[in-house]
Amino acid sequence: MRSIYFLILLLSAVSCKKYLNVTPENVGTLEYAFRNRNEAENYLFTCYSTLQFFGNVAMNAGFTGSAEIIYPNNLSEHPVFEGGFNMIRGTQNVISPSLNYWDGENGGVPLYVAIRRCNIFLDNIDLPVDLSVAEKKRWIAEAKFMKAYYHFYLARMYGAIPVIRKNLPVNASTEEVRVKREPVDSVFNYIVQLLDEAIPDLPPSIENQVKELGRVTSIAAMSVKAEVLATQASPLFNGNPDYAGFKDKDGRALFPAGYDAQKWQRAADACKAAILASEEQGLHLYTFIVPANISKLSDSLKQLLTIQNAVTEKWDVNPELIWALNPTFGYQSCCIPRMTSKSVANVTSAASNFAVPESVTELFYTRNGVPINEDKTWDYAGRYGLRSGDPANKYYIREGYETIKAHFNREPRFYASIGFDGGIWFGNGVLDQDNALSVQAKGNTSFAGPKDLIRINITGNWPKKLVHYQTVFDDGLQEVAYHLPMIRLSGLYLLYAEALNEVNGPTAEVFQYIDRVRQRAGLQGIQDAWSNYSRSPGKPSTKDGLRQIIHQERRIELCFEAQSGWDLRRWKELQGVLSNPLQGWSIYETSSANYYRLQTQLVPSYGIREYLWPVKDIDLTINPNLIQSLYW
Template sequence: MKKSRLIWTILVFTLVACKDYLDIVPDNVATIDNAFTNRNEAEKFLFTCYSYLPQESHVYENPALLGGDELWTYWPITGLSRLPSIPQEIARGNQGIVDPLLNYWDGNQAGKPLFRALRDCNIFLEKIDQAVDLDPFMKTRWIGEVEFLKAYYHFYLMRMYGAIPIIDKNIPISASKEEVRIYRRPIDEVTDYIVSLIDSAALKLPDQIQNRATELGHITRPIALAIKARVLVMVASPLFNGNPDYNNIVNNDGIELFSHVSDPSKWEKALAACEEAIVACEDVGIKLYKFSNLLVDISDRQRLEMDLRNALCDPWNEELIWGFTNGTGSGIQLQAMPRLNPAYPSNETPLGQISPTLSIAESFYTRNGLPINEDRTWDYSGRFALKTAGNSELDYIQQGYTTASLHFQREPRFYSSVAFDGALWYMENGIWPVQAKSGQPQSRKSAFGYSITGYFPKKLVNWKFVVQSGQAVSQEQYPWPIMRLADLYLLHAEAANEVYGPSETTFKYLNMVRVRAGIPTVQESWTNFARSPSKIQDQDGLREVIYQERGAELAFEGHRFWDLRRWKKAAEELNKPIYGWDIEQEYAENYYRRKLIYSQRFTAPRDYLWPIKEYSLVVNPNLVQNLGW
């Protein structure tokens, strides 16, 4: 807390050089004395406030990539693999209180110190008036950016820890011991504070970036409003809206930290926020992505795949609401892509070792836009049987190749998101067959650099990635989509269902996402092909449909991890075994045997929230620990 004349160390990221977006790495160390003497110094401190943003594309820092059940890796981790063990320890149920993993409260075990980030944001807001040569318009805009960052850091902590302290202003060095020992605040109070900050910021922020050469990555009004929608949907969801598990979490001053009764009005607020954000996005031309390169000679099927893959990977495309510029996808591409070109079989790069699980492969729809166990035209019971691809599967599966029936007649998002033994991987420099059985080009070759399940997350790899001589010689990096329009559309559908049930309002944006994905509308799919066509006619049934739609559309983007928690579905889903194929086998009849990889553990209600570090509770006895820790 003693910060007078203290040198504030700027957190530095490893950042690949690029000239077309915000570089948030300051070029020296700012001090409180000189940080606001002029515009240039103040801008460095602005970048310091940005520098705490968690790197969502980084498998080391984002628990939502390797900490759940979407992506898996072999175990134990080898030193040459460049894989982190920390997120996977969370997935394996090994979180703890002595030194918590991905600790964003204190900032260790690969987590950033977000409370320090909040203090730096407060310093900026307190001292920005000292920069006498700063244009008033720009000062107002920067204040809006930092107000938003304050809101986002509070939100990030609240999503992990639930009720948290509100850091509205920094505590002076003259504060008493009791003033320093702050309390966690009730979840609804924290929410109101976050929303008030975002509303204030939105009035100051531009609708869009004008100088795209230097300012991409700065916060805009659509970003602020979209994150506000995400916040309000989260707190309206079962985890924080009348969750009886948290009835007894009370401060030592008697303040209850969680509401006991579910409040339907929270969904109304969430829906209104989604609608406001959608209008703000569409007003500036943000829309669902379509691959527009007419010079590329590809089939309609491949063009649809480019629509879906490049909604994520095409840099600064028209669907992107908020793209994160530090950690722009290069590392995760190397981890996702196997060695496609058999002429360059080196284990060095790419590695292809973050692997979709079998259950995630099963969760995508059939070609009729239905869950595989719901489509009466699809053989669910025979999904693990062998089948050889004919002409009708051309462009999806290698002709004449034998693979699992599970891989046939699936929706376009399955083929654009997941590669499997027998799949085709379209890239700018060619169409590459994926063959992953023992001895084949994409099979296991050593102790690292292989898929433990037999699947690869194709969606995460930009189509311009080229490898020669075992090294990536061309890869187009992309800003990680913290928020894109399809996500916002599906949040709207979820909130609308909670307010109106099945209705035109609920189906509107849900169907827009589906049509772009190349599948029928919800009504068409369930009326014409479903075993239980009445499911979408009631709120509970449609809720399950919307949940699965989010999973298919946003697969591997880091949403399922948090969605399962806010829906209170994690205890159900994350206690299921992790399965893959028997990747050590040479022949299809042996390879396509479902193999248990790990029996996952999720202890409810404990694991829904992060633990506060044990030492932090000793230092500040006014903090109460989360349930079960």
């Protein structure tokens, strides 16, 4: 039987590369594949299989294209796919596009093949006679959700795309199979239509968690709908003047000519519906519960573990998790520094080379909950001056360790998210808060040589948030696995606040949902923080000012979660983020005075055209009805 499924996939892949949507000629095989409930369920899981690829963050532009992580491009070994990371270096091209989800090449998977599988499932699900009505309705809803999500993924990347509503018959004419791009509003509206059809027949939660965790729920579908509508309403797709002249060969405009404020209202309504449905099911923001094996834990460290574990907690007990995928996060070894003598000696156990540029560390607020360049009580100009850890900061910075002032008096999410020189790292096998390990980033001299570049962090900062606190790197790496969230409740709260602000400007409800997230992070509310500490106290009182605050809040709260890259694209802010060199510290130096000198590690190359992916040139030759993405 397995060979039958491979035959289906092989024929699908060959056809899709050429025409996207021709039904294979194996009708008998399909009848066999849907001959009973069990076989139909296997085919449903085949539809799910493509979804699992999105769990690999190295192949997700929301992660690699955000500039939150720098990955070195001069390695002698290549254990991680580097194409997505390299796109901000200007490597994208039309001959062999990186993260090509259109064709399924160069770090991408063929999403049009996945869409065709969903269509095949929907066309044949009436065949099994032993399938109950309730199961059939749920499975149809799941297939529609996946079909919607695959279209959404393509739309975020390519904008106007061909929409594959039904698979064409094998006797379709040449002109019929030469599909065309559809206007972005038609694409988004069709995605929403599919989700609306799916939501009523999906379960609100997974009852059989042993067998079914990872399958989609109505809450997940409602949350994805909110993201779809927020994307459609955002500047990249809503009245974007850069694409005003983007038309197909028939002269049809593929992007809307003008801005439509009503799109934000639709997004706000969808966010609110998803929030209410989530809370009705008992979802709420996560708080760390101290386990029995930790005898003593300060409020400061509990706060940090609350922030970290909102991401890394087991998915069956995380009350904040709306949706995650089956694969566990596979890159903890890239995110953890060497903090013990055995880990320094054992260079093969962990790469440690997901490097956070200093610009990302400076994104996080001061302890007063405002940006570091706005806080009138914080020495922004002198932030690179030296200072030693003291008893007042002992749960954040090693006592007596010389570091820089920028590492002091920061918000809890900074200490929970970033591993920096001198920073405390609670966990890694040491659960005694008074003897916690710390990061020693100065002087990477023990890793000299080109092959060892694979195991050097080139900025001196690690994405601590992506490492479970119980994961241990000592004489080897013992990971505590977790599922990186696709959607968390805190992100949904901030998305709702964003949409509400775009509709009505600053209102009490906007502040309420931002402040829920800030309160969990140990911060004052927006209005109090800006009134008391900011050099721009009136910033939250205007729509434009509050928009800047909400955007920064989302970038902080969801940092390293494969979200910021997509947000920055839809906001049309990625070009600004990548307009400056990405820098880190002088990692080979051993003295503080020499180590804390900024070194440029990467000069991004990013223009307007990079907001959308190019279609592979050969595809335009095969299908002359297609047009290339604008500016490519």
